[in-house]
Amino acid sequence: MTDITAKDQTLDPENWDQMRQLGHQMxxxxxxxxxxxxxxxxxKPIPGEVKDFLDQPIPEKGQDPEQVYRDFKQYVFPYNKGNVHPRFFAWIQGTGTPMGVLADLLASGMNPNTTIGEHSAMYVDRQVVNWCxxxxxxxxxxxxxxxxxxxMANITALTVARNSFKEEKIRxxxxxxASAQLVLYCSVETHSCIxxxxxIIGLGTDAVRKIGVNERYEMNGDELESCIQEDLEAGLFPFAVVGTSGTVNTGAIDPMEELLAISxxxxxxxxxDGAYGALAKLDSKYSDRLKAIEEADSLAFDLHKWLYVPYEVGCTLIRDAKKHREAFAITPNYLLQESRGLSGGLDSVNNYGFELSRGFKALKIWMSLKEHGRMKYAEMIAQNNRQAEYLGSLVENSPxxxxxxxxxxxxxCFRMVKPDLSESQLRDLNREILLRLQEEGIASPSxxxxxxxxxxxxxxxNQRTRMEDMDLLVREVLRIGREIGE
Structure with a gap:
């Protein structure tokens, strides 16, 4: 029998003041x-003893919270990836901001499932989508x-595209x-997630046509159209074209107006796919080249890149809201919506995507946009672009x-060159420069x-990068490269 006199247990702290003080310390x-x-x-490299510590079995009994935090400070915090640093340039990863971090803390403290129900997080989520x-x-x-x-933003959009294709009733x-194989078109430089x-949506790799690019790594429109015509003549179903507004490899922008016209x-x-570059639309230098985004059937872009908010959050926009909902909507008995009460409110977000469990990721965007405003973000994005151009000029001015x-x-994208080295030797040289930049804690290109x-x-x-960081990077590349050659 259950002992009804036993004290109920909880995971809340026994000493709230002690936990409060620990939180302040964090x-x-x-x-x-x-x-x-x-x-x-x-x-910095992770020592073997740290990796061993982080490979221990689950503790049977709990530890003092202060000891848990000491373990974090000793074994986790010092070996961060580094993408909060002003000279982190690897892959395409944003830095985050203090307000964004605090917003995530508040969102975790509220801990809502931002998918269904009548509560404030749902309205913040809707407002952020409207701001996007x-x-x-x-x-x-x-x-x-x-x-x-x-x-996830790309697969969400392509699921809508697939499910709404003609009268095939694929969902x-x-x-x-389907009366024929569906075919999708993108460039050879398109991100692997496409x-x-x-x-995942059942087309298969063979249904993805990877179109060639020009010397600037932009999709070749003539080749795209020829490929579409060939597939039509073969009795296949071309259904979607994916243009990239900034490839992850080189930042190349596909010819958006041409791809829109062909589509x-x-x-x-x-x-x-604007995961990286769609927000460059806020930079006047690129706004015209990216204007066709406004006419796209769907758009995917990240906010943890060029809005600099902490990981993780991206956005999918779908021009036809009816098609979007029809691609995902389902209402089981346990998710009935009422006209009032906790089960009232906005349409369930689950009707527009796969997830039924979603954190309050909108709050960090909401608070960040309110803190800085659209104009400041436009200036920051333009600043990053000008810094890249400045780095390019430093490279061009160095023999x-x-x-x-x-x-x-x-x-x-650049490399060190030496006239007496073969291509294989240049590869070894530049690989060693890269590794030493990282291992010496100077900078992190990829x-x-x-x-x-x-x-x-x-x-x-990177919202923390300055022009001087580009000067330092070039100096250190040259120093390391010369040392290797000695």
Whole structure:
């Protein structure tokens, strides 16, 4: 029998004041970290004893909270990835902001499931989606959903595109009932998540046509149209074109107006993968080249990149709200909506995506946009782009360096060159430069291979970067490269 006299247990602290003091210490430590980040090494290798500590089995009994935090400070905090540092340029990863971090703390403290019900988080979520439409100049009657990032944003959009294709009724009957194979088109430079999305939604890799690019790594429109015509003649169903507004490799922007025109000509869904570059629309230098985004059937973009909010949050916008809802909506008995009470309120977000459990990710965007405003973000994005151009000019003015791709938006690709070295030796040289930059805690570019050339790739979506960081980076690349050659 259950002992009804036993004391009920809880996970709340026994000593609230002690936990409050610990929380204050955590906040203070974070602010100290951010304030001094420029003077710290960007990255350091993880010692073996730390990895061993982080490979221990689950504790049977709990530890004192202060000891748990001491373990964090000793074994976790010092070995951060470094993307809060002003010289983090690897992949395309944002830095976050103090307000964004505090917003995540508040969101976790409220702990709502922001999918269903009559509560404030639902209205903040809706407002943030509407603000995303405003940022992209999408029609206000369009639909949208916040997701974890670009990969989920892209697969959400392509699911809507697939399910709403002609009169095939794919959602109910499945792809096997389609009267022909559906085919999707993107460039060879398109992010790998597009191929993954095609595989997950049942098209298969063979249904993804990867179109060639020009010398600026932009999709070839003539080749795209020829491929569509060939597939039509073969009895296949072209259904979607994916244009990229800033490839992750070089920042290349596909010819948006041309892709939009081709999509309209053949009645195809025009989707824009803007995970990285859509927000460059706020930079006047790129606004015209990205204007076709406003006419896209769907758009995917990240907010943890060029809105600098902490991980993770992205957005999918769908022009036709009815098609968006019809692609996902379902109402089981346990999710009945009422006209009032907790089960009242806005339409369930679950009707616009796969997830039924969603954190309050909108709050950090809401608070950040209120703190800084659209204009400040436009200035920050333009600043990153000008910094990339400045780095490009430093490379062009150094006889020991060369650009390996045109500078586009905030990505600069370059390498060190020596006339007496073979291509294989240049690869080894630049790989060693990259590794020493990281291991010495100086800066963190990443790498890629362009036209067979091993390349240092600087992708700058960093709100802490200054022009002087570009000067330092070039100096250190030259220093390390010269040392290797001695």
């Amino acid at each position: 906040i203070d430590d974070l602010f100290d970290y951010w304030q001094s980040i420029r003077d710290q090494k960007i990255w 439409k405003e940022l992209m100049n999408f029609p206000l009657e369009a639909s949208g959903i916040l997701v974890s990032g670009g990969s 109910t009957k499945g792809l096997k009932a 191929q993954k999305a095609a595989e 309209r000509k053949y009645g195809l869904w025009f989707h824009v 020991e360096l060369e650009l390996t791709a045109p500078v586009s938006m905030s990505i600069t 790498s890629t291979i362009l036209q067979g050339k091993y390349t240092l790739r600087v992708a700058n979506v």
